[in-house]
Amino acid sequence: MPGLRVMLVVGARPQFIKCAPVIREILSNHSQIDLDIVHTGQHYDSRMSEIFFSELEIPLPLANLKVGSGSHAAQTAVMMRRLEPLMLRTKPDIVAVPGDTNTTLAASLTASKICLPVAHIEAGLRSHDMAMPEEINRRLTDHCSRLLFAPTRTAVVNLRKEGLARATRLTGDTMVDAISQAMPIVQQEETIVLERLALEPENYVLVTLHRPSNVDNLSRLSRIHNSLCKVARKTRVIFLVHPRTRVRLAEIRAIGATGNDEVLFASPQGYIETLCLLKNASCLLTDSGGMQKESFLLHVPCVTLRSTTEWPETLERKANRLIFEPEIAHRALLQASSDHTLRERIKSLKSPFGDGHASERIARMLEESF
Numbered sequence: 001m002p003g004l005r006v007m008l009v010v011g012a013r014p015q016f017i018k019c020a021p022v023i024r025e026i027l028s029n030h031s032q033i034d035l036d037i038v039h040t041g042q043h044y045d046s047r048m049s050e051i052f053f054s055e056l057e058i059p060l061p062l063a064n065l066k067v068g069s070g071s072h073a074a075q076t077a078v079m080m081r082r083l084e085p086l087m088l089r090t091k092p093d094i095v096a097v098p099g100d101t102n103t104t105l106a107a108s109l110t111a112s113k114i115c116l117p118v119a120h121i122e123a124g125l126r127s128h129d130m131a132m133p134e135e136i137n138r139r140l141t142d143h144c145s146r147l148l149f150a151p152t153r154t155a156v157v158n159l160r161k162e163g164l165a166r167a168t169r170l171t172g173d174t175m176v177d178a179i180s181q182a183m184p185i186v187q188q189e190e191t192i193v194l195e196r197l198a199l200e201p202e203n204y205v206l207v208t209l210h211r212p213s214n215v216d217n218l219s220r221l222s223r224i225h226n227s228l229c230k231v232a233r234k235t236r237v238i239f240l241v242h243p244r245t246r247v248r249l250a251e252i253r254a255i256g257a258t259g260n261d262e263v264l265f266a267s268p269q270g271y272i273e274t275l276c277l278l279k280n281a282s283c284l285l286t287d288s289g290g291m292q293k294e295s296f297l298l299h300v301p302c303v304t305l306r307s308t309t310e311w312p313e314t315l316e317r318k319a320n321r322l323i324f325e326p327e328i329a330h331r332a333l334l335q336a337s338s339d340h341t342l343r344e345r346i347k348s349l350k351s352p353f354g355d356g357h358a359s360e361r362i363a364r365m366l367e368e369s370f
Contacts, residue, residue, distance in 0.1 A: 003034045004370055007092035009083070011042030011067075011103030014290045017271055018098045018122060020056035021177035021359035027059070030363050036090060040079050040103045041066040055270045056178075062090070072102060072133050079106035087114060094119055094147075094370050098174075100138035100289075108144040119366060121174065123148035124155025125289070125310040131213075134289070134310075147369055149362050152352050154313060171361040172354020175290065179275065179297050180356045186275045193276040197238060197266065202343075204236035205333050206281040207263075214287050214305055215245045218252050223326035224305065225254045225263070228285075230330040232262035235282065235337055239265050240274070282337035285329065292320055299347040301336040305329060313352040318345075 006026070010019055026033050039061040053060065065082040067075055083106060087095065095111035097104045098121040108118045123142050127135050142148060148164060150156045151173035159168045194201065207228060215221050231237050241249065246265075249255045255265055269277065275298070278284060284295045284302045292311050295302040302320040314320035321336070323329050336342060 003032045004094070004367060005034045005036070005090070005092045006094050006096055006366060007036045007038060007062075007087065007090065008096045008098075009038045009040065009103060009107035010061075010098065011040035011079075012099070012101045013268075014288075015098045015101060015103065016053065016056060016058060017178050017290070018174050020058055021174050021181060022096075022098075022121065022362055023058055024181075025359040025363045026366075029360075030367055032367060033363065036092065037061040038083070038086065038107075039064045040083075040106065041068060042075065042079070042101060042103045055272060062086075076102045076106045076109075079103060080110045083107055083110040084114065087111060087116060092116060094366065096121060096366070097141060097145075098122055100125065100134040100141070102133070102137065104141050105137040108141040112144040117146040117370065118144050119147040119149065120145040121149045121362060122151055124150040124152075124157075124159040124168070126155075126158045127308040127310040129308040132211075132308075138310075147365070149358075149365070151354065151358065152313060154352070169361070169365055171365070172356070172358035173293070174358045174362070175293055176297060176351070176353050176356045177359045178271075179294065182272060182275055185272050186279060189272055190276040190280060193273050194280060197264070197277075199236060199238065199277075199280070201280040202282045204238055204281060205231055205283050205285060205337055206277055207237060207239040207285045208242070208291055209239075209285070209287050209305065210242040210245055211287040211306070215242075215248045218248065220326060221248055222252045222254075224329070225249070225252065227326045227328075227330040229262045231333050231337075234334055237263045238277065239263050240268055240277070241265050242268060283333055285333055293353065296320065296346065297351065297353065299343050301339070301342045301346065303329060303332045303336060317349050317352075319349065 026035050041064050067078045094117045096119045097107045111118050120141050125138055129135055148168045149171045150168055156170050228237050279298045281300055284300055287305045289310050292302050292314055296314050296319050304322050307324040323332050
């Protein structure tokens with residue numbers, strides 16, 4: 001009896017993490033599903049791509065399209081041109097796409113145009129900020145999809161409001177699965193990771209920033225750096241620097257200039273190393289959607305340098321705070337990092353992100369629905 005042929009299209013760091021538990025579940029427990037993994041090459045730096053295939057034990061992809069960088073339109077167009085002949089040749093029964101990157105949109109549009117059904121993993125997120133490329137990607141993908149795997153009840157409500165109730169399934173969030181599976185390794189490695197960077201548990205602020213709205217505006221980036229230097233006079237600050245962000249920081253002379261040694265700049269880390277650093281931080285400053293969620297799951301206070309978020313659940317539970325003005329970010333960071341009761345309060349909260357079995361539900365629903 002022929003199996004169900006699923007093409008899973010990924011291309012960026014968060015997608016590898018979100019999909020690793022789903023891939024593991026399908027390969028281990030669903031012999032009726034024939035899984036083809038396609039890597040678009042949206043993230044092509046080895047620290048943002050290759051390391052995750054080995055670290056998360058993801059099988060080598062059927063194809064790497066090597067699209068590289070470019071404008072949003074150019075990158076999406078190249079992906080679509082390279083995905084279409086691959087889909088026509090391999091003839092998947094369904095195309096599964098995670099998250100909200102250009103890869104997500106390119107794969108869902110390409111599949112829809114050649115009448116292949118699409119399943120969207122992490123459907124229904126809304127920041128209500130159409131200036132964010134991710135918001136455009138996730139909205140359009142949801143409306144291209146035949147099956148929507150919603151991570152939270154808020155996401156389900158969003159999809160119902162847009163007339164997509166029949167396609168929606170509440171599964172929980174696969175990142176809960178990923179963290180749960182990684183935690184035994186994190187507990188073994190965290191001391192080594194902290195010692196390598198000369199950090200003490202709960203005695204440093206962790207920073208990750210990559211959005212164009214924060215790092216491409218050099219005036220704004222300079223103000224962010226100034227705010228981080230104020231924090232660094234009170235406690236350690238470690239900044240995991242995205243490759244694009246590193247170029248911008250060099251342009252404002254935050255990296256490489258004498259006298260700018262208050263903030264510790266480090267290269268992007270693997271998934272396990274990042275979890276080690278986040279788990280032991282006193283506070284997180286980020287503009288990443290995934291990191292907001294991971295900080296909640298690891299009971300770490302979060303400050304998000306944006307005006308909106310796709311994870312309102314973290315705001316409602318007061319585990320996350322939105323700050324748009326860089327000039328006041330240092331106050332929020334110092335307040336959160338010095339409040340030793342905040343971590344315990346977050347730990348006591350019931351998680352809105354599910355029970356750690358989302359990947360099992362997704363694999364089963366794929367098999368049953370198609």
